[in-house]
Structure formats: structure tokens, C-alpha cells
Amino acid sequence: xxxxxxxxxxxxxxxxxxxxxxxxxxxxxxxxxxxxxxxxxxxxxxxxxxxxxxxxxxxxxxxxxxxxxxxxxxxxxxxxxxxxxxxxxxxxxxxxxxxxxxxxxxxxxxxxxxxxxxx
Amino acid sequence: xxxxxxxxxxxxxxxxxxxxxxxxxxxxxxxxxxxxxxxxxxxxxxxxxxxxxxxxxxxxxxxxxxxxxxxxxxxxxxxxxxxxxxxxxxxxxxxxxxxxxxxxxxxxxxxxxxxxxxxxxxxxxxxxxxxxxxxxxxxxxxxxxxxxxxxxxxxxxxxxxxxxxxxxxxxxxxxxxxxxxxxxxxxxxxxxxxxxxxxxxxxxxxxxxxxxxxxxxxxxxxxxxxxxxxxxxxxxxxxxxxxxxxxxxxxxxxxxxxxxxxxxxxxxxxxxxxxxxxxxxxxxxxxxxxxxxxxxxxxxxxxxxxxxxxxxxxxxxxxxxxxxxxxxxxxxxxxxxxxxxxxxxxxxxxxxxxxxxxxxxxxxxxxxxxxxxxxxxxxxxxxxxxxxxxxxxxxxxxxxxxxxxxxxxxxxxxxxxxxxxxxxxxxxxxxxxxxxxxxxxxxxxxxxxxxxxxxxxxxxxxxxxxxxxxxxxxxxxxxxxxxxxxxxxxxxxxxxxxxxxxxxxxxxxxxxxxxxxxxxxxxxxxxxxxxxxxxxxxxxxxxxxxxxxxxxxxxxxxxxxxxxxxxxxxxxxxxxxxxxxxxxxxxxxxxxxxxxxxxxxxxxxxxxxxxxxxxxxxxxxxxxxxxxxxxxxxxxxxxxxxxxxxxxxxxxxxxxxxxxxxxxxxxxxxxxxxxxxxxxxxxxxxxxxxxxxxxxxxxxxxxxxxxxxxxxxxxxxxxxxxxxxxxxxxxxxxxxxxxxxxxxxxxxxxxxxxxxxxxxxxxxxxxxxxxxxxxxxxxxxxxxxxxxxxxxxxxxxxxxxxxxxxxxxxxxxxxxxxxxxxxxxxxxxxxxxxxxxxxxxxxxxxxxxxxxxxxxxxxxx
Ligand code: SRM
Ligand SMILES: Cc1cc2nc3c(=O)[nH]c(=O)nc-3n(C[C@H](O)[C@H](O)[C@H](O)COP(=O)(O)OP(=O)(O)OC[C@H]3O[C@@H](n4cnc5c(N)ncnc54)[C@H](O)[C@@H]3O)c2cc1C
Ligand code: SF4
Ligand code: FES
Numbered sequence: 001x002x003x004x005x006x007x008x009x010x011x012x013x014x015x016x017x018x019x020x021x022x023x024x025x026x027x028x029x030x031x032x033x034x035x036x037x038x039x040x041x042x043x044x045x046x047x048x049x050x051x052x053x054x055x056x057x058x059x060x061x062x063x064x065x066x067x068x069x070x071x072x073x074x075x076x077x078x079x080x081x082x083x084x085x086x087x088x089x090x091x092x093x094x095x096x097x098x099x100x101x102x103x104x105x106x107x108x109x110x111x112x113x114x115x116x117x118x119x
Numbered sequence: 120x121x122x123x124x125x126x127x128x129x130x131x132x133x134x135x136x137x138x139x140x141x142x143x144x145x146x147x148x149x150x151x152x153x154x155x156x157x158x159x160x161x162x163x164x165x166x167x168x169x170x171x172x173x174x175x176x177x178x179x180x181x182x183x184x185x186x187x188x189x190x191x192x193x194x195x196x197x198x199x200x201x202x203x204x205x206x207x208x209x210x211x212x213x214x215x216x217x218x219x220x221x222x223x224x225x226x227x228x229x230x231x232x233x234x235x236x237x238x239x240x241x242x243x244x245x246x247x248x249x250x251x252x253x254x255x256x257x258x259x260x261x262x263x264x265x266x267x268x269x270x271x272x273x274x275x276x277x278x279x280x281x282x283x284x285x286x287x288x289x290x291x292x293x294x295x296x297x298x299x300x301x302x303x304x305x306x307x308x309x310x311x312x313x314x315x316x317x318x319x320x321x322x323x324x325x326x327x328x329x330x331x332x333x334x335x336x337x338x339x340x341x342x343x344x345x346x347x348x349x350x351x352x353x354x355x356x357x358x359x360x361x362x363x364x365x366x367x368x369x370x371x372x373x374x375x376x377x378x379x380x381x382x383x384x385x386x387x388x389x390x391x392x393x394x395x396x397x398x399x400x401x402x403x404x405x406x407x408x409x410x411x412x413x414x415x416x417x418x419x420x421x422x423x424x425x426x427x428x429x430x431x432x433x434x435x436x437x438x439x440x441x442x443x444x445x446x447x448x449x450x451x452x453x454x455x456x457x458x459x460x461x462x463x464x465x466x467x468x469x470x471x472x473x474x475x476x477x478x479x480x481x482x483x484x485x486x487x488x489x490x491x492x493x494x495x496x497x498x499x500x501x502x503x504x505x506x507x508x509x510x511x512x513x514x515x516x517x518x519x520x521x522x523x524x525x526x527x528x529x530x531x532x533x534x535x536x537x538x539x540x541x542x543x544x545x546x547x548x549x550x551x552x553x554x555x556x557x558x559x560x561x562x563x564x565x566x567x568x569x570x571x572x573x574x575x576x577x578x579x580x581x582x583x584x585x586x587x588x589x590x591x592x593x594x595x596x597x598x599x600x601x602x603x604x605x606x607x608x609x610x611x612x613x614x615x616x617x618x619x620x621x622x623x624x625x626x627x628x629x630x631x632x633x634x635x636x637x638x639x640x641x642x643x644x645x646x647x648x649x650x651x652x653x654x655x656x657x658x659x660x661x662x663x664x665x666x667x668x669x670x671x672x673x674x675x676x677x678x679x680x681x682x683x684x685x686x687x688x689x690x691x692x693x694x695x696x697x698x699x700x701x702x703x704x705x706x707x708x709x710x711x712x713x714x715x716x717x718x719x720x721x722x723x724x725x726x727x728x729x730x731x732x733x734x735x736x737x738x739x740x741x742x743x744x745x746x747x748x749x750x751x752x753x754x755x756x757x758x759x760x761x762x763x764x765x766x767x768x769x770x771x772x773x774x775x776x777x778x779x780x781x782x783x784x785x786x787x788x789x790x791x792x793x794x795x796x797x798x799x800x801x802x803x804x805x806x807x808x809x810x811x812x813x814x815x816x817x818x819x820x821x822x823x824x825x826x827x828x829x830x831x832x833x834x835x836x837x838x839x840x841x842x843x844x845x846x847x848x849x850x851x852x853x854x855x856x857x858x859x860x861x862x863x864x865x866x867x868x869x870x871x872x873x874x875x876x877x878x879x880x881x882x883x884x885x886x887x888x889x890x891x892x893x894x895x896x897x898x899x900x901x902x903x904x905x906x907x908x909x910x911x912x913x914x915x916x917x918x919x920x921x922x923x924x925x926x927x928x929x930x931x932x933x934x935x936x937x938x939x940x941x942x943x944x945x946x947x948x949x950x951x952x953x954x955x956x957x958x959x960x961x962x963x964x965x966x967x968x969x970x971x972x973x974x975x976x977x978x979x980x
Pocket of ligand 3 (some may be wrong): 770775776777778779782808810811813814
């Protein structure tokens, strides 16, 4: 689910593994560390892709399971016990970026996608 | 460019869930529906609740605390606006009288009939009254509802002696209550010991001694044969099975409870031979459209549970199943910890040692009334136990049930000085250990949080019987740590001082230099990022940061509202609130707002803040909308920020026959002066033209009321959930004096308040209160005023409209797209349906399996 490249080259691209295979999302430079962007998946679904402060990329489903709204990409990143999470912008539930698990409600998870940086 | 929403009419009428019984479990079920987005407000089913009692659900477990001063209102389990917020229809004092399963309808006593798709019975229990002669005499009571307690309290005023029939959990509680009402109290228990269900013989004996020492008379091993009454029909005494008689003025029956299954019987649902509505593991009755939960249900393990924790589990199970997920209730353990009449009593697991080959480790001290027993399996695992008189270890021992104890069991029961006790702190528990058994919350889940209120809110742990609270407290970071969050050990005002004196202009720098050890170099969290972002923004000119909240690193700190300079709505769309200073607006500008709203298909509403809110914009529409608004001379209204909102005004002297000053002009001047000022919480103000106060200035953080001699300044007012009238800070000020005083007041507040602390809460909290604030800002007791004024001058000078800056910068505009990889694609999940000639969010397309979303195939987790 997470991959880091050593030196982010200027043309580094961000790729995401969808059921149809790897596809290129955008240039890495379009992402702000600590924030996310929403990605339209080939099947019409939506993912939320984030960069943490160290430049690691993560992707989870964009749908906030508590409200049904597609907004997780607009939450704030943080870390709990060294594990990065995003806090939903609606009701602030936190989701572990690596596992998709909700940290505030056992049993609730969002999908996780594999991402990588290339180039 | 005009964009009209595609209205998709609702297709199906939402299904209806009818809940019969609004007790503890019924309410928990409603909360579970809300948590799963199944309530009408979330676009789910219609939900109707029939409540027999004259009041909504309350905490029956703590019923007795009524006698120690807890009011019925305080016992309520229902947040004030819960029903409205979730759109639930609650019928108080109107029980269900009949169910027609064929027609799927429920009829209430008042004659209302509701069709249902799903029916949930949560009717609880009724107290069992043994069929002894005289049981209905005046002065005989049961102990189940607030109304029962009110009646007992009233009758006890004229009584001297009381007797409780039943020496179980509730009987002892009732006895304690009678004693508290000043009655000579007797307990009559048919079994040979007290609390026969919970404790064993040794425990019962320890309990008996302690309770007798308190002056209660206990009669065990005897039954009640008759209640005797005088010629007026009032109780005079009881005849007991051993031939003796007991004189008493009042009798409380507490001989156990029976499930309230009559409604179910009447409509032909299957009930158990000894009562209880038969349900399966999903809490479904013999009719799949009908569920039964709580004390009225006969669970799939053949038991009726008379405790609230299993009831709550059933509530969650039923809600989970109704939501379309998988859930089951297969039984629960009957662990309890109580403080009965001041005596700790706890039992957990296999308390009676029923398992084959198990051994008891017992410690008993009859002088101090302490009895402890641990039941240990052949392989050394802890199976259960009973603790009487000293149940401190309950919180740690119960979660260890089923594991091999890390120390010899006798060390755990012996008192200090006799080789024990080894205190097994909660830190020795595994993460999976269930700490709160009422809500089934593990240690791991609790440790995610920093404070008890947060744990209660997020996990519900500690909100049932409360017996786990002590251990929860021990598991959390200790409260001496007044730090902002897990990343900073400093308070907000300390961080403000650090930023100000060291001139720190970056969050990362602050985190790495002043964060907690483990947090340095990390990602921070959603609490400290916006807080520090706000501190840096309010000090921007002084620390040399950009005043624009989306510049560089600051962009990553802002909550989503500040990030998009608009307010996020429930369906992921945004609302837009242009600033209308003082509420004054020209017809031309009104027309522009109308045109923009029409062209973009936005819902419009006059706000409570004297301006106009435009709802339903997609992220990618925000810059287009603002281009039009900025062209027409509008600015950001900062409805999204922790910053100045509005300065409301009344029409004032210019038009109003009573007005003594120009309140509109003052409101506009103040709004323009403080616009964009970032603060610990939002700031609101108002100016009234005379003492009639039409602008409601005393409900504001700083409110101004005109006088013949100038202006009176009031501070610390608040609307919202805890309204507070503002206090007078200074009187008869000139325009210039007024502005200078507000400058100082606001900057002093920004400097010293906690995160999300409105001026009202701040004023009540800080040492010295209003007098101290007056000393500082009026009399300059700290010599700070020059600096406070300088900081405000810096803010006023540095102010730029955030939206004008944004639409003029292509780099900044780039983030206003829904999809980074498809900038032109609109968000397919943001849709609307018509309502009252405007639009509202289409929540149906957001609905769906709200919980348990599966991980996509082929993705690592
Ligand atoms: C739009 C509006 C309701 C309306 O349709 O009239 C509104 C809407 C919201 N209010 Fe309000 N409040 C609105 C006037 C008020 C008023 C009336 C007033 O200002 O005179 C009050 C009582 C006065 C006060 O604040 O003391 C008010 C007390 C609150 C509170 C409780 C504050 C408190 O200290 O207890 C909150 C919750 C909070 O801020 O934590 C809140 C929060 C909110 C939020 C931000 C809730 C949220 O987080 O989504 C709503 C955002 C609206 C949006 O997305 O655009 N709103 N809110 C009003 C906007 C006024 C404006 O023009 O800016
Ligand atoms: C004094 C006391 C102390 C207790 N202490 C503890 C404790 O320490 N720990 C513990 O776990 N448990 C304790 N309990 C038990 C606990 O209160 C119950 O387990 C819990 O309230 C069960 O919840 P329920 O919703 O199933 O039933 P209830 O809370 O009884 O709610 C059922 C509701 O349904 C209503 N109703 C019935 N029929 C109809 C109808 N036809 N139409 C509409 N409404 C109807 C009833 O009026 C009632 O309001 C205590 C109980 C009492 C009385
Ligand atoms: S507050 Fe006084 S001046 Fe203002 S509108 Fe009301 S009555 Fe008129
Ligand atoms: S164990 Fe009852 S509230 Fe936690």
C-alpha cells in the first residue's frame, strides 16, 4: 500500500493499482504533503490519495462511510502512534491510511489501494 | 456556464421502522440507527417510537441516584435535540396496544396506527409481584420507574417503617433508598442469602454482616405470606412464612422481573415457556419483520438478560442486521460490579465455580466485611470470581477472565502485608481485553483517546454502569498533562507565546522544536494543525508569515472549510456566504446574489447572521462563483473560519424613532476592521441603536449598545447551546475609545484562550474573570495594551480578501477541482433533488452499505 522513492525526481508520477491494473494518476508535484486529492478511478469509483510529511503516498476510498459523502480526500492528515491517518472533514472520524481501519469505530473500514511513485 | 442541477426524483418511499418501548435499550437502538446513517435525517428509514412512560428514555440503572439529588432531567439518556436532529418521531406517553402482523401495523393507545416494514420490540420488563393476599393494599409499591420513585417518596413522608420483599440487586438498592428516606428498613429474602444470583454463600455472608451493621434488618430464608392492611386499606404489616409478623407502613416488591411480552403474545409471536419473546441470533422473532431486544427478549442461548449491557449488544445486533450487515448476539456474561449501600459487590465469569474440576481461591475477613474468591481452572486460567467489600481489582480481573494469571492467584486476593496484593495495573492487560463490558470496548480502543470525555463520546465506554471508569482513567495519559494534543505538551496560549516571542512562522518548525518527543519530525494531527495554523495567521504580520491562509505550508494546516474557503455540507458540496457588513446591502448587490444563485442552481437562505447563504456548490464551481461575486464587490464572509463572522446591526438612529446612535455605521466599521481576524473560536458581534437591543448585542462575543453619551461595550456573550449574556466592560465610550478597547480585548482573548474556547467560556475560566480582563484591557495592569493595539493594527493593515487573492492566482486555483486526474469532471456524488422550488442534497445516492465496506480485490491492506 505504500511505496517511497528515494529522490523525488521532478517528473515523478503517482500511480495507483486499480482492479484493472496500474494507472497513472498525476504528477507527484500536484500533491501537497499533509493533504489529499480525489482521484476518479477507471471504474467510476473514487479514491483519496495523500502524501505524508515524509513524502510517502497512500490511497484509500474517498467515501466517508459515516455520511456517505465522497470527501475523505479533503480531510487533514495526522499520525497516531507513528501511523498516519486522515480525519474525515465531516464528523472527524479518523481512518488509518495504511489499513483503511477507522480508529474511532471498530469494524468500520474503507478500502485501501496500492500506490507507487515512479520516474 | 450556467449549471443546473439534474433533479432526480425520489423513487421509493423509505421503509418505516417502528420501535415499541423507549427504555434504555430502545434508545441505544435509535443511537445505533443514527450511527449507521439509517435515520430519516441521514436519508434512511422513517423511524417511529412509541414510549409508554411519560418521559423519554432515562438511565434506569442509576434510578436510585434520584434519592441522592439527581433530577429526572439529569437521568435522561436522550440528548436534547436528538430526535429532531435525526428526524425520529417520538410519541411520549402513548404505548402500543396492538400489532397486526398481517397488515404490518401497530396501533397505539391514543388510536394512532403506523404501518411498519420493520418492528422492534423493546418493551423491557415488569416487576414481578408475588400473588400474596393484600399485595394491592395502599402503601405497596414496585421499583422500576421514575414514577414509582416519586410515589414512594411521597408515601414515605407519612411512614416510619418500610419493608422490601426481595434481597437481590434491586431489593438491596430499594432498601438503601428507603433507609435514605429515613425509614426503619427490613429486607425479606426467600433464599438463604442475599443477592443469590450474583454472589456465592461466602459473599452473601460478608454482605449480610456489612448491611446489618448499617442498621438494616435482614430476614433470609423466609417468604412473605400476606400483606396485612388496616380498615383504611393501608399497609400495616406482613405475615412471614416462619409464622412471624413484621409491622411495616410501606412495602416495596422487588422479587424479580418478568419480560413484558404481552404484546408479542397477543399477536401470536412465539414466546418462551417462562416468558420472553423468542429471538434468534440476529434478534429476530418468529416473524422475520419483527425484532425483540433488551429485557423482553429470550435470547438464542435460552436466557432472558436482566442487565443493560447484553441489552445494548442486542440493540447493536438488531441495528446491524437492519442495516444489511451481519451481526449476532449469542449470549453475554453476567458480570456486574455494584456499589450497594456503599459496599462494593462484584461478580464476573463463572462466579459460582460451575466448571468441572475448578478450584476456588478464597480470602474472607468477616471483621472488615471483605470476601474475595477467584475461580481457577485446572490449567490455571482465571474462570471468574466474586469480590465483596473491596472490588478494586474487578476492573483488571474481569478482562483477564479466560487467561492464565501472570501471578499466583492467592497474591491477588490477600490483603497488603500478608503477601499481597500484587497490584495488577491495567497496563498489564492485553490490547484485546474488554474494559467496558456494557459497551464491549477493548483496552486498545480506549488507548486511542486522550481524555475520558473523548472515550465516552467515541466509544461509549464508561457511559453504562460506569464501573470501568476508574480503569479507563488509568489507561489514559494522565490529566496533569494540559497539553493541546498528542503532539504538543503545551496549551494553546503557551504555543501562542512561543510563536510570538520566537517568531516561528512554520508549523513544522514548531512541531520539531517544541512538540512532544515522539511527535517531532512527524505528521502532527487534526487538532494541532488548524490550531497552530490559526495562531500563525493571527500573528502573521508580527512573525513575518504570509497573511494568506493557503500559502505554502499553511495550506496543509487548514480544516477543509478554510482550505476551500467555503463551508462543507453533508453531501460534499459547499456553501458560500459573502460578507454583508452590518447586514446592509444595496439592491444591486442583492440582485447579483440572486443572479449567481440562479445561474449556478444554488439553494439560498437568509442566515441567522443577517446575510445570505448560497448552498450546493461543487468544489470546481467555487472559483467561478467567486469571480462573479468579487466582480460585484463582494468579499469572503469567513463563514468557514474560526474568525470574525458578522457584526449584526439594528437599523438605529437613522430610521428608528428610538435610536440614539448610528448603529449601522458602527457595525459596518467594526466588521470591516476585524474581518479576516483568525481567533481560537469564531467571533460574533452586534450593535444596537438603543437599550431596546434589537440587534441582540448581549448575545455576542463583543456587543455594543448605544447610549445617549456614546457606546456601552459588553463582552463574553454567547448564543448556541449554553447561552450567556455579555457582561458590561465599559460605559459611555466615544467611537475611538470603543474601537481601541475592542482591539485590546480581542487580542488579549486570542492570546490567552484555549482552542475552541468562545469568549464566554474563556471569561468564565480565566483567573479573576471579568475583573481581571477589565484590569488588563482598560487599566493596562500588565502593561500589554500597546502591544495588543500594535498587533491589531498589523492585522488591519495586512488584511486582504482571500477570495480575490485566490481567483487571481492560477497556482491556487488548481486545487479547486474534484478529481486531480480529471479536472473537468464534476463530482458524480454531488446531486440534488427539488424541494419547495429550490434544491436539496440527494442523499439517496450517498446511501448504501454504510458499514463494513470491503477492501477492493487485489489491493494490499
Ligand atoms: C448558516 C447559519 C444558519 C442559518 O441558516 O441561519 C449557521 C450555520 C452553521 N452554524 Fe451557526 N449558523 C448561523 C448562525 C448562528 C447563530 C446566530 C447569530 O450568529 O446571531 C448562532 C448563535 C450565536 C452564537 O454563535 O453565539 C449560531 C451558533 C452556532 C454554534 C454554537 C456556538 C456556541 O458557542 O455554542 C455552532 C457550533 C460551533 O461553532 O461550535 C454553530 C455552527 C454552525 C455550522 C458551522 C455547523 C457546521 O459545522 O457545519 C453551520 C455552518 C453553515 C454552513 O455550512 O454554511 N453555530 N449560529 C447561520 C450563519 C450566520 C452567518 O451569516 O454567518
Ligand atoms: C433500580 C434499578 C437498578 C438497576 N441497576 C442495574 C445495574 O446496575 N446494572 C445493569 O446492568 N442493569 C441494572 N438494571 C436493569 C436495567 O435497568 C435494565 O436491564 C434495562 O433498563 C433494560 O432496558 P430495556 O430497554 O430492555 O427495558 P426498559 O428500560 O425497562 O424499557 C422498556 C420501556 O418500554 C416501555 N414499554 C413497555 N411496553 C410498551 C408498549 N406496549 N408500548 C410502548 N412502550 C412500552 C416501558 O414503559 C419502558 O419504558 C437496573 C434496573 C433497576 C430498575
Ligand atoms: S435597538 Fe433601539 S434603535 Fe435599534 S431598532 Fe431597536 S428600538 Fe430601534
Ligand atoms: S462497564 Fe459499564 S459502562 Fe463500562
